[in-house]
Amino acid sequence: xxxxxxxxxxxxxxxxxxxxxxxxxxxxxxxxxxxxxxxxxxxxxxxxxxxxxxxxxxxxxxxxxxxxxxxxxxxxxxxxxxxxxxxxxxxxxxxxxxxxxxxxxxxxxxxxxxxxxxxxxxxxxxxxxxxxxxxxxxxxxxxxxxxxxxxxxxxxxxxxxxxxxxxxxxxxxxxxxxxxxxxxxxxxxxxxxxxxxxxxxxxxxxxxxxxxxxxxxxxxxxxxxxxxxxxxxxxxxxxxxxxxxxxxxxxxxxxxxxxxxxxxxxxxxxx
Ligand code: PMM
Numbered sequence: 001x002x003x004x005x006x007x008x009x010x011x012x013x014x015x016x017x018x019x020x021x022x023x024x025x026x027x028x029x030x031x032x033x034x035x036x037x038x039x040x041x042x043x044x045x046x047x048x049x050x051x052x053x054x055x056x057x058x059x060x061x062x063x064x065x066x067x068x069x070x071x072x073x074x075x076x077x078x079x080x081x082x083x084x085x086x087x088x089x090x091x092x093x094x095x096x097x098x099x100x101x102x103x104x105x106x107x108x109x110x111x112x113x114x115x116x117x118x119x120x121x122x123x124x125x126x127x128x129x130x131x132x133x134x135x136x137x138x139x140x141x142x143x144x145x146x147x148x149x150x151x152x153x154x155x156x157x158x159x160x161x162x163x164x165x166x167x168x169x170x171x172x173x174x175x176x177x178x179x180x181x182x183x184x185x186x187x188x189x190x191x192x193x194x195x196x197x198x199x200x201x202x203x204x205x206x207x208x209x210x211x212x213x214x215x216x217x218x219x220x221x222x223x224x225x226x227x228x229x230x231x232x233x234x235x236x237x238x239x240x241x242x243x244x245x246x247x248x249x250x251x252x253x254x255x256x257x258x259x260x261x262x263x264x265x266x267x268x269x270x271x
Contacts, residue, residue: 003266005259007246009084010043014068015052032075039081042256045103047248048072049086053107065092073099088135090115097123108135109159117166128206129159131178143182149194152177157201174204174245185214195242204245209235211250233258
C-alpha cells in the first residue's frame with residue numbers, strides 16, 4: 001500500500017517584512033499568481049498571512065491585515081485553491097472564513113485572542129494550534145524550559161482543553177510545536193526528535209521548519225535563505241517518516257520531491 005504523504009502548505013506571506021520572502025508578494029495579482037503556482041507545484045493548501053511573526057516585528061492593525069489577506073484569499077478560492085489563513089486575530093479568521101478559507105492557522109494557539117477558539121467552534125473550520133508561550137514578547141524572546149518536550153506537550157494539551165470548552169471538534173484540530181518561536185536551535189531539534197510525544201495527544205501534527213534560522217546554521221555563513229530549501233526538504237522527508245499530517249514550506253517543489261523519495265523508499269516503487 002502506498003503511504004499517504006503529508007499535506008503540503010505553501011507559504012504566501014503578503015507582508016512587507018516576513019522571515020524569508022518578505023515584501024515579494026505585495027501586489028495583489030502577483031500574490032494570487034504565486035499562490036496558484038504553489039498549488040500547481042503540489043501544495044495542497046496555500047497559507048496566506050498578512051501579519052509578520054518574525055522576531056521584532058510589530059503588530060499590524062486588523063484593518064490592514066484584512067486589506068492584505070482577504071482579496072488574496074478571494075482570488076485563490078475563485079481559482080479553486082484551498083486556502084488557510086495565518087492569523088492571530090479571531091476577527092480576521094472569521095472574515096477569511098467568509099471569503100472562503102477552509103483552515104485557520106494561529107501561531108498563538110488562541111493565546112493572542114480570547115475569541116479565536118469560539119470562532120473555530122462556530123465556523124467548524126480546521127484549526128492549527130501552534131505552540132508559542134509568549135506571543136506578546138515576540139519570537140525573539142527565548143523561553144526557558146525545565147523539561148522542554150513535556151512542557152510543550154502539556155501546554156498544547158491546555159490549548160486543546162480550551163478548544164473543547166469553546167465547543168470545537170478536536171477532529172478538526174492540528175497541533176504544531178512552533179519551531180523557532182521563542183525556541184533555540186536545540187529546542188527545535190529536540191522537538192523534531194520527539195514528534196511521537198506530540199502525536200500522542202491524539203491530534204494531527206503539522207511542522208513549519210521552512211527556511212528557519214536553525215537550518216541556516218547548518219549551512220555556510222554566506223548561504224541565502226533559499227539555500228535552506230535543501231535542509232527543509234530533508235526535514236519534510238524525516239517528518240513524513242515520523243507520521244506528521246502536514247508541513248508548511250516556502251519551496252513546494254523540493255518538499256514534494258522529498259516526499260516522492262520517502263514514498264518510493266517505503267514501497268519499492270516510484271509511483
Ligand atoms: N511559522 C511562521 C509563520 N506561521 N504557522 C505554523 N503553523 N507553523 C509555523 O512554524 C509558522 C507559521 C514563520 O515563518 P515565515 O515568516 O517564514 O512564514
